Amino acid sequence: xxxxxxxxxxxxxxxxxxxxxxxxxxxxxxxxxxxxxxxxxxxxxxxxxxxxxxxxxxxxxxxxxxxxxxxxxxxxxxxxxxxxxxxxxxxxxxxxxxxxxxxxxxxxxxxxxxxxxxxxxxxxxxxxxxxxxxxxxxxxxxxxxxxxxxxxxxxxxxxxxxxxxxxxxxxxxxxxxxxxxxxxxxxxxxxxxxxxxxxxxxxxxxxxxxxxxxxxxxxxxxxxxxxxxxxxxxxxxxxxxxxxxxxxxxxxxxxxxxxxxxxxxxxxxxxxxxxxxxxxxxxxxxxxxxxxxxxxxxxxxxxxxxxxxxxxxxxxxxxxxxxxxxxxxxxxxxxxxxxxxxxxxxx
Amino acid sequence: xxxxxxxxxxxxxxxxxxxxxxxxxxxxxxxxxxxxxxxxxxxxxxxxxxxxxxxxxxxxxxxxxxxxxxxxxxxxxxxxxxxxxxxxxxxxxxxxxxxxxxxxxxxxxxxxxxxxxxxxxxxxxxxxxxxxxxxxxxxxxxxxxxxxxxxxxxxxxxxxxxxxxxxxxxxxxxxxxxxxxxxxxxxxxxxxxxxxxxxxxxxxxxxxxxxxxxxxxxxxxxxxxxxxxxxxxxxxxxxxxxxxxxxxxxxxxxxxxxxxxxxxxxxxxxxxxxxxxxxxxxxxxxxxxxxxxxxxxxxxxxxxxxxxxxxxxxxxxxxxxxxxxxxxxxxxxxxxxxxxxxxxxxxxxxxxxxxxxxxxxx
Numbered sequence: 173x174x175x176x177x178x179x180x181x182x183x184x185x186x187x188x189x190x191x192x193x194x195x196x197x198x199x200x201x202x203x204x205x206x207x208x209x210x211x212x213x214x215x216x217x218x219x220x221x222x223x224x225x226x227x228x229x230x231x232x233x234x235x236x237x238x239x240x241x242x243x244x245x246x247x248x249x250x251x252x253x254x255x256x257x258x259x260x261x262x263x264x265x266x267x268x269x270x271x272x273x274x275x276x277x278x279x280x281x282x283x284x285x286x287x288x289x290x291x292x293x294x295x296x297x298x299x300x301x302x303x304x305x306x307x308x309x310x311x312x313x314x315x316x317x318x319x320x321x322x323x324x325x326x327x328x329x330x331x332x333x334x335x336x337x338x339x340x341x342x343x344x345x346x347x348x349x350x351x352x353x354x355x356x357x358x359x360x361x362x363x364x365x366x367x368x369x370x371x372x373x374x375x376x377x378x379x380x381x382x383x384x385x386x387x388x389x390x391x392x393x394x395x396x397x398x399x400x401x402x403x404x405x406x407x408x409x410x411x412x413x414x415x416x417x418x419x420x421x422x423x424x425x426x427x428x429x430x431x432x433x434x435x436x437x438x439x440x441x442x443x444x445x446x447x448x449x450x451x452x453x454x455x456x457x458x459x460x461x462x463x464x465x466x467x468x469x470x471x472x473x474x475x476x477x478x479x480x481x482x483x484x485x486x487x488x489x490x491x492x493x494x495x496x497x498x499x500x501x502x503x504x505x506x507x508x509x510x511x512x513x514x515x516x517x518x519x
Numbered sequence: 520x521x522x523x524x525x526x527x528x529x530x531x532x533x534x535x536x537x538x539x540x541x542x543x544x545x546x547x548x549x550x551x552x553x554x555x556x557x558x559x560x561x562x563x564x565x566x567x568x569x570x571x572x573x574x575x576x577x578x579x580x581x582x583x584x585x586x587x588x589x590x591x592x593x594x595x596x597x598x599x600x601x602x603x604x605x606x607x608x609x610x611x612x613x614x615x616x617x618x619x620x621x622x623x624x625x626x627x628x629x630x631x632x633x634x635x636x637x638x639x640x641x642x643x644x645x646x647x648x649x650x651x652x653x654x655x656x657x658x659x660x661x662x663x664x665x666x667x668x669x670x671x672x673x674x675x676x677x678x679x680x681x682x683x684x685x686x687x688x689x690x691x692x693x694x695x696x697x698x699x700x701x702x703x704x705x706x707x708x709x710x711x712x713x714x715x716x717x718x719x720x721x722x723x724x725x726x727x728x729x730x731x732x733x734x735x736x737x738x739x740x741x742x743x744x745x746x747x748x749x750x751x752x753x754x755x756x757x758x759x760x761x762x763x764x765x766x767x768x769x770x771x772x773x774x775x776x777x778x779x780x781x782x783x784x785x786x787x788x789x790x791x792x793x794x795x796x797x798x799x800x801x802x803x804x805x806x807x808x809x810x811x812x813x814x815x816x817x818x819x820x821x822x823x824x825x826x827x828x829x830x831x832x833x834x835x836x837x838x839x840x841x842x843x844x845x846x847x848x849x850x851x852x853x854x855x856x857x858x859x860x861x862x863x864x865x866x867x868x869x870x871x872x873x874x875x876x877x878x879x880x881x
Contacts, residue, residue: 254642317857324856326585326645327794331853332788338846369625451783455653458646466642495657499650503635 202513206477213485221365224486230371234480235379236441239472240434241457242386243427246290247259247515249403249467251420254322257329258457259334259450261307261428265435267344270351279406280354289381292374292440300429301434306336307428311421321517340447348446351439375437382430383473386478390469394468395480399423403516405465431481456483459498465512475505524715529661530802532871535864538801539784542809544852549693550703561816563703565808566710567768572792573717573804574760581721582753583733588632591655592758596621596630596779601672601775602665609675616778618766622759629758633751647698652786660777663817665790671776680770684785705867706767713763727754730799786814791852805827806863819844 181420203221210227217223244258270296273280279291353371360367390396402416403408410416438453439445462478464471479498486497505513520531530536538756549562568774575589599621600614607613613815636647659666666672676698678684682800684698694700731739732746740746770776788811797808829835837843 203744248642256645305571307538314853321644323579323583323585324860327790327856330787330790331856334849335853338849342843342846346842406609452653455650457810459650462646462650492661493658495654499654502647502650505680506635 185426202471202474205513206481208363208475209478209481209485213481216489217485219238219365220489221367224267224363224366225368226366226488227452227481228366228376230484231477232369232375232379232480233441233483235376235383235474236434237460237480238384238476239379239437239470240431241452241460241476242382242425242431242469244457245461245467245469245472246399246403246423247420247427248461250406250416250423250472251319251423252396252406253319253420254325255315255329256326256337257310257314257333257452258427258431259373259452259454260333260340261303261431261450262435262438262453263337263340263431263445263447263450265303266304266351266439266449267340268432268445269295269299269436269439270349270445271344273351273354283355285409290354291354292357293301296433297437298379299432301432303432304425305436307431309420310336310428311424311475313426322367337447337450346447346448348444350444351442353443357440357461369439378433378437382433386469395419418435456498459502463502463513465509465515467516468512468514469512471512491493526715526718528801530868532783532867533800535806535867539804542805546707549596550634550700551692552691553721555701555772557816558701559703561812563706563771564768565705565812567764567771568792568812569763569805569808570710570713570767572789572796572808573714574757575789575800576762576793576798576801576804577721577729577760578716578753578757578792580797580803581726581733582729583736584750584754585728586653586754586757587645588655589757589789590781590783590786590823591652591764592625592761593768593785594655594659594775594777595625596767597780598659598666598672598765598770599624599776600766601667601767602676603673604676605672608866609677609681609749611677614677614770616753617769617814618763621762621766623757624764626755629755630650634747636746637750637754642811652781653783653839656777656781656783659781667776667829669777671774671779673774676702676770676773698802702771706771709767711761713760714801714805717760725749725752733799771825788863793862794852794860795855796864797864797866798860800862800864800868810863814848815844818847848860 176446181503195342211435213226214220214223217226240262246256247253247255261263270278276291276294279287282288302325314328315325318328357371357374360369362368362375386398390400398409398416402419406416406468434452435450438449442449460472460475463475463478464473477499483494483495486494490497509515530539534809541801546566553559553562571593571783575586578584578586578589590683596618600617601764603617603620604610607616609713610650632648632651636644660669662668675681675836679698680702681698684701685696686701690696721729721857728739728744728749731742731744732749736746739749746836768780772779785814792811794802794807796805797810822839822841825839826836826841829839855862862867
């Protein structure tokens with residue numbers, strides 16, 4: 173192990189136990205794929221301002237997808253539960269967000285950015301709270317009786333999604349509804365020749381905040397340690413006396429809440445909501461999770477950025493095959509690393 | 520004779536036998552028993568769905584593989600007939616070319632998907648097929664010059680099957696003997712033959728290996744069966760039967776579009792029918808298909824009555840509105856997965872045998 177060679181700095185702290193533990197070398201290769209993909213797309217697109225616009229749009233889309241998918245990948249990894257109903261929390265978040273924004277019309281119509289943000293923030297928080305609460309009930313009623321039975325999990329969560337979608341139609345009506353952006357978030361910022369939509373900047377900021385909060389929780393807190401350990405080896409964590417089921421419920425609720433947050437952002441991103449949107453986004457999320465490696469947060473992040481960039485580049489270059497490009501990406505990744513970019517070991 | 524036709528897989532329950540006899544007789548005599556276009560349409564759709572769901576049962580019920588790409592193969596069959604009939608012009612040649620081309624495309628596609636993804640875990644396969652199917656749906660609605668896009672394709676079937684072709688001047692026993700009548704019986708015969716062939720397949724030694732893989736793939740591998748090969752074969756076979764079901768649908772509707780054969784709702788319908796009817800029993804597809812499609816076609820009328828009864832009550836009227844029938848089916852679906860995991864057929868069979876060897880529907 174090269175990390176055990178004593179440098180002067182390490183010698184000073186050499187007595188501490190932490191330095192004696194060899195740090196696993198970080199795998200940078202998948203991370204490098206994101207800039208690589210962006211650079212590869214440059215010559216095809218030709219004009220640099222368009223490329224900048226598309227790249228930032230792709231990163232923003234990737235950030236939203238990451239917010240939605242991050243909870244699900246932990247659910248997969250931690251409890252080996254195949255939740256095919258995750259999409260319903262996305263749609264729920266979007267509809268709740270829309271309703272909350274609708275009640276604050278005078279705040280969203282104002283030209284002041286701060287008043288706008290003050291309207292968007294409660295919309296996101298309420299969307300998270302509602303999706304999280306429904307997620308708790310979903311786990312309690314539907315998922316709990318079918319632990320360890322994969323086929324039933326798929327069928328039950330699928331059924332849950334049908335029911336959820338229909339209930340959304342009962343509450344908000346079956347048709348698509350517009351979700352207008354607050355006044356100050358409309359339009360684009362112009363940097364030189366590149367136009368960057370304002371909302372996408374907000375999406376990147378929120379996504380980055382979620383990423384940092386998640387990485388901090390997972391890597392720097394005891395809770396995160398338990399979750400990561402649970403993903404790696406559930407029985408061992410249980411045998412140490414931790415109630416992994418309780419941990420899982422927490423992760424499930426947090427994942428649903430994140431899906432609600434992502435859904436409200438996705439609704440604003442698309443500037444409209446449909447009850448079926450959950451099923452459509454579900455496909456993207458699954459691709460992301462497969463690319464990233466089931467259970468891996470970092471893999472999920474890289475996968476989401478790749479999918480977001482790919483979707484925007486091909487949407488510009490060849491709109492008809494945009495959907496196929498993501499499948500192609502997934503196939504290539506799986507050919508290279510059959511377990512995903514950051515495979516969770518010992519599974 | 521009957522025993523051989525059914526591949527020694529008899530219904531094994533008096534009520535189930537009765538049900539099947541009623542269904543087969545009902546479907547065989549629909550043009551005479553139930554006059555009207557709607558009844559004939561429902562019966563034809565039942566026939567198509569029985570084949571489609573039985574083919575999915577081959578994969579889900581017998582091999583234990585969850586695939587979400589089944590409508591893709593269904594759609595390939597329907598588009599095969601539709602595109603060939605539009606390009607070549609109506610005629611039996613076009614139908615044959617369409618069916619053959621669709622079968623080849625399905626064969627290759629299912630082989631690729633199977634070989635590529637069946638070696639990975641079940642989760643991956645379910646998710647990969649979901650992604651591939653939705654990509655295919657997008658592709659079909661995008662390539663409008665080829666598939667008609669969202670509008671789909673209206674086409675003409677061979678003259679013998681066209682509704683305008685009258686074989687007898689006057690109705691015979693209450694049924695008008697025209698092209699629709701002939702098409703219906705074409706569908707009926709095809710469905711019967713296909714279901715019998717599938718029964719033959721699942722009751723062959725090959726079918727037993729599939730069941731072994733479903734129960735415990737690790738052990739099946741240890742006995743010496745190459746599970747990847749068997750899974751892939753199961754995937755290919757089920758895709759081919761689904762393609763044929765799609766061809767039948769296109770012949771009946773004389774139209775095909777993304778919503779009629781490719782949409783995700785159809786995939787949900789298939790799942791519902793398999794679970795309600797009973798997984799791992801081809802008969803489940805027959806019972807479930809009839810129950811489901813009758814419900815789909817006539818329950819909405821019933822709900823319309825219910826909705827008018829509670830009109831004015833705010834939430835309840837929304838819940839029983841005929842557009843929300845999928846909600847009730849979803850609840851029924853969840854409840855049946857919990858409480859009747861073996862479906863109608865499995866339940867009936869278990870009730871009639873004292874020493875039950877009920878299949879573990881994991």
